[in-house]
Amino acid sequence: MAELIIIGMGGHSKVVTDIAILNGYKVLGYLDDNEPVGEGRELYLGKIETLPRWVRDGVGFVIAIGNNLVRKAIVEKYKGLNLDYVKLVHPVAIIGSKVEILGGSVVMPGAIINADARIGEHVIVNTAAAVDHDCVVGDFVHIAQGAVLAGGVKVESCAVVDVGVRVQRGCVVVNGEKRMLCSK
Structure with a gap:
């Protein structure tokens, strides 16, 4: 053990x-x-x-x-x-294919991380949060309870995606604020 x-x-x-x-x-x-x-x-x-x-x-x-x-x-x-920071994923979290979760990160119960997403170091993906395909989550981020990231969202280091927030495809999250990468 x-x-x-x-x-x-x-x-x-x-x-x-x-x-x-x-x-x-x-x-x-x-x-x-x-x-x-x-x-x-x-x-x-x-x-x-x-x-x-x-x-x-x-x-x-x-x-x-x-x-x-x-x-x-x-x-x-x-x-x-050179501490050995472990990653912890709750057994009822759903983790898709080719998902990368770096050391020190914690994925809570009911969280979903879909295919080809990348979770940086020391990230919290909290209870029932959803990170869709191709998202890139920087280091020291908190994706709070029930937050949803659409496909391809980028969350910059140290940002917070607050409880229940929904981030549309093509957005970058900086310090909890949305900024569009491209116009629609």
Whole structure:
């Protein structure tokens, strides 16, 4: 059984933990700058700054923090450690052919990613989101619950596609705003 340390111990990490366990990982514990009280405290490993002491062969990491810029800052701060960032895909997500999902990304229950889509590093494809064919999703993006990307959409790094938003074919998403690539 592969071992995993989860960075972040908030609400998002609850779902990430479920997905990790369903994918056969043993969760060793959590790193978070807010020390928990009560339930879950036994798996608290310390503040995020203690991350270097937990790096060893056979231990993977995933950042379970919803804020795109915080995920990016953590990756940049610790990139010299060459951490093994795992990708996690919930078993009831639907993943099409020739889909590429890079390390650190998490695909939640009910999400759909269709053929030839590319999901960058440390992306959240949240519950029931749909990413259609030939989409390119940059690093540190959040495709929120129920959002839908039509075919061929490009989402630039660090952007958010908010809950329930529908992005038409031929659009680029920049910081949550749509901008047309071509006129129709």
